[in-house]
């Protein structure tokens with residue numbers, strides 16, 4: 001059974017994390033990166049037994065000062081398990097009015113990731129130019145380039161090209177299986193093999209044929225199968241390369 005790495009899963013206080021991990025392992029999902037984004041998500045990610053990303057997402061701008069002050073301590077206290085800062089980023093679809101504050105919160109956490117030499121897990125929606133603007137403004141002091149992933153990618157091949165130019169990986173969720181997602185599938189064919197990742201973004205975005213159910217990491221198999229089909233490669237090969245890419249970035 002090919003091994004898969006779900007690079008983006010959220011957990012809540014009510015989730016039976018052990019049962020979710022066990023169901024994932026049964027279908028070959030051997031690695032799961034638990035993703036934070038606010039106080040509760042960060043705490044829940046730390047309740048899992050695996051690797052985690054910790055950070056404060058674009059809906060946390062009202063807490064920006066406290067969040068940024070708290071994050072270094074939280075990371076330091078869990079350093080052995082922290083694989084990335086995230087999820088962080090920008091969303092002009094739901095909350096365009098807070099975009100300037102989102103940019104500031106995003107930039108501060110990019111700078112922290114740079115300082116700690118950690119990769120970043122980035123959300124971006126309807127904010128292509130703003131995202132590139134912030135990425136280009138942060139003065140990288142450590143290494144030549146920040147590593148990271150744009151998660152649950154829904155953008156064009158053109159935007160993907162700009163992110164690839166900046167060294168980013170691109171991760172696809174169940175959206176790639178949805179009927180109307182032709183542009184997303186074009187991007188999933190476009191991203192080079194060494195920059196491609198898969199994820200669920202659970203509990204959201206269950207892929208076809210499970211759409212509408214509460215998503216969990218085991219479902220990433222369906223997403224990976226669809227991407228393999230789109231790229232015309234065997235499922236086993238797609239699983240092997242995305243898992244290797246994820247291990248290289250997140251351990």
Ligand SMILES: [Zn+2]
Pocket residue numbers: 008010035087201
């Ligand atoms: Zn997410």
